[in-house]
Amino acid sequence: MSMLNKFVLFPLLVSFAGAAVAGPAAIRMTDAWVPEPPSVSRNAVAYITLVGGEQDDVLLGASTPAAEVVELHETSLANGMLRMRPVASLAVQAGKRVEFTPGSLHMMLINLRQPLRYGQKVSLELRFEKAGKQLVEAEVRSLPPAPMATGAESHHHQH
Numbered sequence: 001m002s003m004l005n006k007f008v009l010f011p012l013l014v015s016f017a018g019a020a021v022a023g024p025a026a027i028r029m030t031d032a033w034v035p036e037p038p039s040v041s042r043n044a045v046a047y048i049t050l051v052g053g054e055q056d057d058v059l060l061g062a063s064t065p066a067a068e069v070v071e072l073h074e075t076s077l078a079n080g081m082l083r084m085r086p087v088a089s090l091a092v093q094a095g096k097r098v099e100f101t102p103g104s105l106h107m108m109l110i111n112l113r114q115p116l117r118y119g120q121k122v123s124l125e126l127r128f129e130k131a132g133k134q135l136v137e138a139e140v141r142s143l144p145p146a147p148m149a150t151g152a153e154s155h156h157h158q159h
Contacts, residue, residue, distance in 0.1 A: 027053050027092060027131045032138035034109070035102075036118045044116055046070075046107040046124060046138050047100040052092045058129040059090040059098075066122045067109035075103050092128070116140045 028051040037044040044067070050059070062070040072087040082103070090105070092098050100106050107124070116122065120140040127133050 027051065027057060027128060027134060029126065029134060029136045032124060032136045034116060034122050034138045034140045035143045036140050037112070037116055039115050042111055043067075044109040044112060046109055046122065047102070048107070048124075048126075048136065048138065049100070050092050050098040052094045052096050052098075053131060055094050055130065057092045057094075057131050059092055060127045060129055061089075062107055062124055062126045064109060064122055064124050066113055066116065068111035068113070069109075070124070071108045071110060073106050073108050075106070089129075118142050 030049045030051070032046065032048040034044050034046045046064075059072065061072065064070055072090055073084050074087050075082055075084045077083075087105075090098065098105070109122075118140055122138045122140060124136050124138055125133055126136065
């Protein structure tokens with residue numbers, strides 16, 4: 001290998017190696033959705049699954065053009081009562097899943113600018129300490145009806 005080729009090849013190898021380790025891989029965001037709120041509601045809720053990147057990160061907050069304010073909330077059961085409380089930030093560990101689900105973590109979309117309807121998309125911007133701003137589209141879905149005990153189910157429970 002000529003001396004000239006060594007000088008050209010070495011910087012290329014260094015830049016490729018640097019690119020592989022420069023910054024954490026982005027947090028993956030999947031299954032973002034919003035249950036269709038009643039038409040008279042001024043608020044809605046949003047759910048999402050986050051999968052941590054190559055290093056720990058922190059979800060600092062969120063925003064959307066669909067509402068004046070977005071708050072991170074956690075629902076918990078205490079003394080037989082469901083309690084919802086705001087969460088200032090949320091740790092997202094490297095490679096771990098954080099699931100926002102009904103009855104647990106969720107985002108409150110407060111003071112909707114217009115009613116949300118089935119099939120619409122809601123843009124959400126999540127802000128992370130290391131990964132920065134990440135955009136995701138949440139689909140407005142209808143909620144399945146709450147399960148009710150039928151005669152067949154009642155009979156099954158008697159066995």
